[in-house]
Amino acid sequence: MDKHPKLTEWLLKLGILTLTLASIWLIKLVFGNFISRFMEAFVAILLPFSIALFISYLVAPLFRLLEKKLHFKYRIVNTVILFVGLGVLLFFFARYIGILIFDQGASFIENDWPVLQEAIQNFFEERAILMPLYERVQSVLNAETVSNIDVNVISIFESVTTILITIVLVPVFLFFILNDRQRIYESLMAVVPKKYRYHAIELTKRANYVTEQYFNGRFATMIIMTIISSIIFFIMGFQGRSVFFGFMIGFFDIVPYVGPFIGSLVPILYSLTDSTLVFGDLAPIVTLIVVVVLQVLENNLLQPIIMSNETKIHPLLVLSAFIFFGYLLGVVGIILAIPITGMLRSTAQYIREQKEPVTDLGDEEKAHLREAPNYKTTKKKDKREED
Numbered sequence: 001m002d003k004h005p006k007l008t009e010w011l012l013k014l015g016i017l018t019l020t021l022a023s024i025w026l027i028k029l030v031f032g033n034f035i036s037r038f039m040e041a042f043v044a045i046l047l048p049f050s051i052a053l054f055i056s057y058l059v060a061p062l063f064r065l066l067e068k069k070l071h072f073k074y075r076i077v078n079t080v081i082l083f084v085g086l087g088v089l090l091f092f093f094a095r096y097i098g099i100l101i102f103d104q105g106a107s108f109i110e111n112d113w114p115v116l117q118e119a120i121q122n123f124f125e126e127r128a129i130l131m132p133l134y135e136r137v138q139s140v141l142n143a144e145t146v147s148n149i150d151v152n153v154i155s156i157f158e159s160v161t162t163i164l165i166t167i168v169l170v171p172v173f174l175f176f177i178l179n180d181r182q183r184i185y186e187s188l189m190a191v192v193p194k195k196y197r198y199h200a201i202e203l204t205k206r207a208n209y210v211t212e213q214y215f216n217g218r219f220a221t222m223i224i225m226t227i228i229s230s231i232i233f234f235i236m237g238f239q240g241r242s243v244f245f246g247f248m249i250g251f252f253d254i255v256p257y258v259g260p261f262i263g264s265l266v267p268i269l270y271s272l273t274d275s276t277l278v279f280g281d282l283a284p285i286v287t288l289i290v291v292v293v294l295q296v297l298e299n300n301l302l303q304p305i306i307m308s309n310e311t312k313i314h315p316l317l318v319l320s321a322f323i324f325f326g327y328l329l330g331v332v333g334i335i336l337a338i339p340i341t342g343m344l345r346s347t348a349q350y351i352r353e354q355k356e357p358v359t360d361l362g363d364e365e366k367a368h369l370r371e372a373p374n375y376k377t378t379k380k381k382d383k384r385e386e387d
Contacts, residue, residue: 043329048166050335052173056181057215059086063178079179083171097243104244112241112270119273203350207343214339217306218254221298225260226250232290233267237277241270249291255334256318257295264291317341 059082066078177184185204192200230246238245245267252263264287271283279286321341325333 044165045169046329048169049173051166052170052177054215054335055086055170055174056177057212058219059178060212061216075179079175082178083175100243101247104241108241108244108266108270112273115273116269120269123272199350199354203347206346206350210342210346211339214342217303218338220306221302222250222253224250224302225253225294225298228294229290236279236283236286236290237274238267238270241267245270249294253298255322256338257299258319260291260295264288 062085063078063082066081067075070078070081189197189201189204226246226249228246229249230243233242233245248266249260249263252259255262268284268287271277271287274283275281277283318338318341321337322334325337325340327333329336
């Protein structure tokens with residue numbers, strides 16, 4: 001008889017894991033080129049599908065509202081109404097907000113970026129100890145090095161084709177996801193063996209809830225961060241750059257915890273070159289403080305209000321998920337990293353719930369049950385019936 005069953009079990013699991021990794025490595029070694037091409041084709045389809053899925057979760061509350069208010073028999077009517085509404089909203093956004101962001105960004109690149117480069121160069125020249133580092137970076141990024149890079153026409157053509165396919169397929173995928181979502185779910189559940197079907201439906205419901213809560217909550221916090229940052233930057237004196245800088249912070253907020261700090265790098269560097277800002281030489285420090293305060297408020301105030309507890313994931317796991325899925329699937333991985341992680345966590349919780357043994361009531365639970373409001377009344381009624 002084995003005296004160490006747990007040790008044997010862990011060694012068995014370790015052996016299975018080692019064999020699995022070795023098999024994956026061997027398959028990649030033999031079929032590496034084919035797998036690479038397959039993944040490229042897979043990502044090319046997955047990208048527009050992921051964007052369409054992202055949009056579908058954003059508009060899901062509006063779609064349910066249309067179903068409750070209009071009570072149309074055919075979902076296609078609600079889908080068409082929602083499509084027209086999204087088209088009108090997108091037009092007005094591009095006509096006013098989008099053009100404003102584009103104009104401010106173009107003005108920054110044309111007028112401010114050269115000044116910013118000169119300021120960075122002066123900063124390093126005044127500090128001789130850092131000059132070798134600056135020269136090393138400059139040698140990598142200078143125009144001559146860039147011009148010596150061979151232009152792969154085939155790669156450019158594939159990239160442009162992927163972009164065009166994405167633009168065309170996103171509305172198509174979105175239409176079918178909105179119109180046939182229930183039918184898609186039912187078809188997928190029909191494939192599952194009957195004895196596992198209840199668990200599959202429950203896991204699908206939980207995953208759908210977590211994903212919708214995350215996408216809607218993240219989108220709402222991105223908009224709020226953009227608006228608040230733009231207002232603060234305008235008050236600080238950025239004015240003609242405030243909306244562009246606020247948009248950068250809100251856009252990079254899609255990567256929690258780290259994104260806003262990446263988005264704040266440009267405004268901080270810009271504040272080094274503009275002496276007309278409200279706080280003068282302290283503007284870079286104030287900008288950094290503003291970003292930190294906004295992050296604290298978002299994580300401790302906005303997210304608890306907007307997002308469900310089901311979507312709260314430890315920051316270390318969030319960053320690990322972004323790095324792993326971003327490296328594995330690129331932009332698609334960044335979009336789907338947190339929803340996939342949330343679904344995996346919900347699945348693990350559900351499996352753990354199924355393994356929990358059903359126990360009898362404890363003494364405290366029985367005592368608490370006796371303290372129910374109707375307990376004494378019920379007891380008196382029982383005595384009367386006995387008499």
